[in-house]
Amino acid sequence: MRKRSFNLHKIIEKRDLTPSTFVLRMERNGLEFVAGQHIQVGPPNGIHTREYSIYSAPGDKDLEILVREVETGLVTPALKKLKPEDGVVINDAVGYFTLPGDLAEEQPLLFVASGTGISPFHSFVKDRPALNYRLLHGVRYASEAYEREDYAEGRYVACTSQDAGGDFKGRVTDYLRQNPVNPDTLCYLCGNCDMIHEVFDILEEQGVKSDNIFTEVYF
Amino acid sequence: MRVAFKTLGCRLNQYETDALAAQFREQGYEVSEQEEGADVVVVNTCTVTNQSNQKSRHVISHAGKVNPTAKMVITGCMTESHADQLHQKFPGATIINNQAKSGIFQSVDALLKTGNPVLSNKDFDLFSYQSFTEMFHTRSLVKIQDGCDNFCTFCIIPFVRGRAVSRPANQVLQNVREVVAKGAKEIVLTGVNISRYDHQGLKFSGLLDQILNVEGDFRVRISSIEPDRFDDHFFSLVGHPKLAPHLHLCLQSGSDRILLQMRRMYTVSEFMSIVDRVRARDPRFNFTTDVIVGFPGETEEEFEETMDVARRVGFGHMHIFKYSVRKNTRAERMPHHIPDAVKTDRSQRMHALAEELKAAYRAPFDQTEQRVLVEKWADGKASGYNDYYVPMVFDSDNKKRNRFEQVVARVQDFEE
Ligand SMILES: Cc1cc2nc3c(=O)[nH]c(=O)nc-3n(C[C@H](O)[C@H](O)[C@H](O)COP(=O)(O)OP(=O)(O)OC[C@H]3O[C@@H](n4cnc5c(N)ncnc54)[C@H](O)[C@@H]3O)c2cc1C
Ligand code: SF4
Numbered sequence: 001m002r003k004r005s006f007n008l009h010k011i012i013e014k015r016d017l018t019p020s021t022f023v024l025r026m027e028r029n030g031l032e033f034v035a036g037q038h039i040q041v042g043p044p045n046g047i048h049t050r051e052y053s054i055y056s057a058p059g060d061k062d063l064e065i066l067v068r069e070v071e072t073g074l075v076t077p078a079l080k081k082l083k084p085e086d087g088v089v090i091n092d093a094v095g096y097f098t099l100p101g102d103l104a105e106e107q108p109l110l111f112v113a114s115g116t117g118i119s120p121f122h123s124f125v126k127d128r129p130a131l132n133y134r135l136l137h138g139v140r141y142a143s144e145a146y147e148r149e150d151y152a153e154g155r156y157v158a159c160t161s162q163d164a165g166g167d168f169k170g171r172v173t174d175y176l177r178q179n180p181v182n183p184d185t186l187c188y189l190c191g192n193c194d195m196i197h198e199v200f201d202i203l204e205e206q207g208v209k210s211d212n213i214f215t216e217v218y219f
Numbered sequence: 220m221r222v223a224f225k226t227l228g229c230r231l232n233q234y235e236t237d238a239l240a241a242q243f244r245e246q247g248y249e250v251s252e253q254e255e256g257a258d259v260v261v262v263n264t265c266t267v268t269n270q271s272n273q274k275s276r277h278v279i280s281h282a283g284k285v286n287p288t289a290k291m292v293i294t295g296c297m298t299e300s301h302a303d304q305l306h307q308k309f310p311g312a313t314i315i316n317n318q319a320k321s322g323i324f325q326s327v328d329a330l331l332k333t334g335n336p337v338l339s340n341k342d343f344d345l346f347s348y349q350s351f352t353e354m355f356h357t358r359s360l361v362k363i364q365d366g367c368d369n370f371c372t373f374c375i376i377p378f379v380r381g382r383a384v385s386r387p388a389n390q391v392l393q394n395v396r397e398v399v400a401k402g403a404k405e406i407v408l409t410g411v412n413i414s415r416y417d418h419q420g421l422k423f424s425g426l427l428d429q430i431l432n433v434e435g436d437f438r439v440r441i442s443s444i445e446p447d448r449f450d451d452h453f454f455s456l457v458g459h460p461k462l463a464p465h466l467h468l469c470l471q472s473g474s475d476r477i478l479l480q481m482r483r484m485y486t487v488s489e490f491m492s493i494v495d496r497v498r499a500r501d502p503r504f505n506f507t508t509d510v511i512v513g514f515p516g517e518t519e520e521e522f523e524e525t526m527d528v529a530r531r532v533g534f535g536h537m538h539i540f541k542y543s544v545r546k547n548t549r550a551e552r553m554p555h556h557i558p559d560a561v562k563t564d565r566s567q568r569m570h571a572l573a574e575e576l577k578a579a580y581r582a583p584f585d586q587t588e589q590r591v592l593v594e595k596w597a598d599g600k601a602s603g604y605n606d607y608y609v610p611m612v613f614d615s616d617n618k619k620r621n622r623f624e625q626v627v628a629r630v631q632d633f634e635e
Contacts, residue, residue: 051370051549092382094368096484193479200475200486210486217479219549
């Protein structure tokens with residue numbers, strides 16, 4: 001039996017994107033994964049770990065995760081305190097929230113994320129820049145449009161619910177109702193459970209078959 | 220020398236016990252399920268719910284009381300999740316984890332001969348169990364897969380059984396041929412998450428197709444399966460004369476929101492579509508299932524949605540679990556845990572419905588001609604399961620077990 005074994009990975013860099021959200025760049029140490037998979041990560045001296053989608057691409061030298069601090073949480077406040085040269089424990093990548101290997105280049109894709117749920121899509125796009133995708137990112141403020149420059153021109157839509165600084169003022173669900181998708185789109189939804197639940201229903205109403213909708217629930 | 224086996228939990232544990240027992244018997248040991256008179260008691264534990272932990276501990280303590288001189292060997296999933304606790308509570312016992320389980324014969328043999336168990340992983344893997352027929356069960360279990368990477372939020376199995384691994388198809392087929400040659404009439408495909416079977420691109424349906432094409436007079440039963448990987452190939456196999464028309468298809472909840480919270484990988488409509496496509500080929504096809512009631516945040520309406528799905532499917536049998544916290548799972552950390560009284564109430568209502576549905580499903584089989592695989596004979600009555608997994612009974616002078624009989628039979632314990 002291959003159990004998930006935890007290994008220590010050194011932190012190379014911590015990039016603060018907002019006061020509560022940051023990217024941890026860590027040594028890869030040979031960890032293999034497919035874009036969209038997740039790992040469990042925890043502070044080196046604790047027994048607790050949490051799941052994080054991998055933010056970087058399989059071809060990258062280092063490993064990255066995108067983390068938002070949950071102030072009342074156990075693991076994220078501890079991760080936030082870590083600095084370069086500190087270590088984190090990480091185990092094997094697992095999960096099925098991945099793109100089909102035989103995807104046709106022109107296949108339309110819809111990625112819908114709330115908050116840090118953008119992480120697996122960042123990995124998808126970095127891994128396969130030629131994808132024909134549209135990425136809807138639900139956040140409160142435009143300042144949470146994490147590293148939007150990493151997405152090709154016109155493919156990224158920040159849906160901001162609390163300010164008008166994004167590309168669309170409102171929630172991703174509002175955007176989708178106003179901009180229906182083609183029923184042959186492959187749809188990937190990631191982040192908050194309530195958002196995913198609502199978007200799933202909207203997509204089905206718009207004629208997308210549930211077989212073509214994939215979900216990754218964070219909380 | 221006599222070895223007693225005590226088994227808790229799932230079909231996979233049963234399979235592993237049966238295979239180990241077969242190996243002991245082949246090596247000249249007496250094997251039994253009774254601890255009295257045994258030199259060694261092997262307890263194959265389960266940790267899937269808190270109740271399973273309690274039961275496992277109880278079985279170990281009880282065996283120790285009944286037969287204090289026997290050497291105690293503990294294996295199974297509790298040795299992964301509660302190793303320290305077991306060491307403390309049963310200091311004299313030999314504890315063998317899941318990885319080393321298939322090497323238990325060597326350990327126990329050494330324990331009895333030298334007083335020291337040899338605990339080595341080197342020659343054993345998850346699939347190095349020998350094939351067997353008729354150990355403690357008439358059905359021959361065949362392991363095709365181990366481990367799970369789904370990480371449903373309530374479940375501890377991925378932590379104790381490890382990563383998903385599929386047994387090479389040629390090994391599975393060889394195992395099937397061997398047990399059929401030894402006289403097995405029913406083969407049950409087992410694993411932790413068999414719908415994820417994938418060996419070098421061969422998926423579950425492809426493997427099943429090959430198994431159904433093995434020559435011989437036997438039927439194949441698919442044990443518990445997740446409703447998330449059914450392809451057209453699978454549906455084309457429904458109705459195959461060797462495929463028992465029964466699936467234990469795990470529903471867990473009939474609410475899409477709760478299914479998402481559980482991180483299950485299907486929706487209610489996808490579940491129903493499997494049922495409908497299968498029943499289009501065989502309207503009497505038997506679906507049995509597992510459900511969890513009182514998952515964190517489950518509202519009364521969401522519970523009713525599960526009741527409603529159960530009615531729509533007409534399950535032939537339901538395993539009902541009151542949600543219980545498993546440590547370090549995501550569900551443990553979810554808000555809005557349901558008070559025990561509410562869980563108990565929902566469980567009772569679900570049980571009442573399950574009984575009603577079971578009786579309704581079974582009624583049409585009563586006093587009809589069925590093919591029954593005879594498992595028991597007592598007082599002029601033979602009994603066993605028909606192809607649909609309905610327990611049947613009929614008058615017979617033939618005491619032989621493990622034989623098919625085409626016969627007009629009654630549903631066991633049927634009440635009109
Ligand atoms: C497959 C998977 C991938 C994930 N990937 C990421 C990722 O890439 N980046 C990331 O930041 N998180 C991700 N998460 C969530 C992450 O695992 C933790 O739940 C989160 O970081 C909180 O951990 P904590 O220990 O600080 O909080 P906990 O002590 O676990 O308590 C958290 C409480 O807050 C709620 N909560 C959890 N996450 C959030 C959130 N983001 N916002 C508000 N409330 C929340 C929970 O429901 C819980 O009640 C992922 C989860 C899963 C299942
Ligand atoms: S599929 Fe879900 S319930 Fe079944 S073993 Fe895997 S994690 Fe547990």
